[in-house]
Amino acid sequence: DAMVIQNPRYQVTQFGKPVTLSCSQTLNHNVMYWYQQKSSQAPKLLFHYYDKDFNNEADTPDNFQSRRPNTSFCFLDIRSPGLGDAAMYLCATSSPWGEQYFGPGTRLTVT
Amino acid sequence: KQEVTQIPAALSVPEGENLVLNCSFTDSAIYNLQWFRQDPGKGLTSLLLIQSSQREQTSGRLNASLDKSSGRSTLYIAASQPGDSATYLCAVEDGNNRKLIWGLGTSLAVNP
Secondary structure: OOOEEEEEEEEOOOOOOEEEEEEEEEOOOOOOEEEEEOOOOOOOEEEEEOOOOEOOOOOOOOOOEEEHHHHHEEEEEOOOOOOOOOEEEEEEEEEEOOOEEEEOOOOEOOO | OOEEEEEEEEEEEEEEOOOOEEEOOOOOOEEEEEEEEOOOOOOOEEEEEOOOOOOOEEEEOEEEEOOOOOOOEEEOOOOOOOOHEEEEEEEEEEEOOOOEEEEEOOEEEOOO
């Protein structure tokens, strides 16, 4: 019973070529997050939503944008990927009592 | 500013051993504390969530404790198995918003 689904699991893009990562959830949670995780590092929060209220972390590059058209879906757009954007991108939701549920992640490679 | 530290960074134990992973945080104003497991190249799996008003939570062979006043949590794993090998991450939810502050994790290897 997948609860947080991310597609694709692996994404290869070229330097500078826009890419979109998608996330969907079956939990009906109002709060959703996008994280970036690089090797041997903790997840780094990029954005989060309280319902449709969008919150951008101060150090999230302008190159990264997000959309949440409805409760179930959330997208991460990288407008011009650089080599430094290669990472695992994790989507998560939060229950009303604060437990976070993560998707399997999308591994992004930039060539 | 909240900081989360996990000790040790890596741990290798023989199968069957009971073990303790440690997590400390600098600001006791937390909403909750969560322990996660991460297998290489995979997403995170929530193991246990302890609300700020709770002292411990148990799930199977796992037991997590929380001492807010001293800024500490422990994850106890009983009768460890090779399948427990993974990285274990601790995160506290900031008391003022819904953001998690993460430790760097403990990489656990359980040897057959």
